[in-house]
Amino acid sequence: MAAQVSCVVCEGKVVVPDSVLVGEILTCPDCGSDLEVTSLDPLKVEEAPEIQEDWGE
Amino acid sequence: MAQLRIAYTRLRVEEKLLFEAATRLGIPVAADDVEDRSWPGIEADPGDVVLCRCIGQTHNIALAQLLESRGIRTINCSSVIALCGDKVTTAAVLSRAGVPQPEYMVAFSPEGAVEAAEKMGYPVVFKPPVGSWGRLLAKVDCRETAEAVAEHKSHLGPSHSVYFLQKYVEKGGYDVRVTLVNGEPVTAIRRKSEHWITNTARGGVPEGLSVTDEMASILRRTYEAVGGDILAVDLFLGPDGWLVNEINGQPEFRSSITTTGVDLPGLILKHAQSCLEAQR
Incomplete structure (x- = not known):
């Protein structure tokens, strides 16, 4: 069964894929917040930072 | 090891x-x-x-x-x-190498930017020298809008104090993105949009296409001017041929894979x- 974490914004349940890696972004299905995976063991997420002016290609 | x-x-x-x-x-x-x-x-x-x-x-x-x-x-x-991350630097390097690109002007004050827009003739596009995903682009059709955009930019901090203006190119509703690996074009996609901003990050719809000899020629000249292991070159087809609009030096390439089937990451x-x- 896929792991779950609680959304740090709304406490909704967010399913975490088995292949998840640190730095990946998950989206909370309840509130739409972007969550950044900051640790795999233990599994932790934080609210992802806002897009910065120099982000992108 | x-x-x-x-x-x-x-x-x-x-x-x-x-x-x-x-x-x-x-x-x-x-x-x-x-x-x-x-x-x-x-x-x-x-x-x-x-x-x-x-x-x-x-x-x-x-x-x-x-x-x-x-x-x-x-x-x-x-x-x-x-080089690729700064549009002023890119334009200067392409100019030096004689690579065709949209007409551009660079100004150093809001007043200078408005005068540049007037000289160039509308529509023009104000682009932040550093930025991607189509952010903070402004297509300007008249002096009043140029004055407003230039004034707003003057409050956005030092990185916006150099005003990069490009002549708007009627590009037929699409641009072309070619990814080069070690100088070789390996994927080419057309990005179509009803909006004048055709970035896929902004909703442009990608489809695969072949690199023509004329495209290969301008891509070769671009690579000779810029170098780099991985480049994504954005092209417009203007009235007189292909123009290099932008070059991306840390490219995102997901859209180029799904539309071409090329194993770009590989x-x-x-x-x-x-x-x-x-x-x-």
């Missing part, structure tokens, strides 16, 4: 595809999430090859410069990332692997 590394701050689709390709191809790759790390504590040794994939351009340039100071081969190197990794072997 020297190895291939991928340094990143946020794991986008592209970085995941690179790691998947490494597994599939049996190419050993170290993953370095550098977001909360500090130099000189970032592991990498002379002889290593590092794919610099930080999502922020400022971070990516700084990381590449520091790695290079340790004698490490970076992809792309810091000078290419910096090609990038094989090239990086060859760079690694060349150093041994």
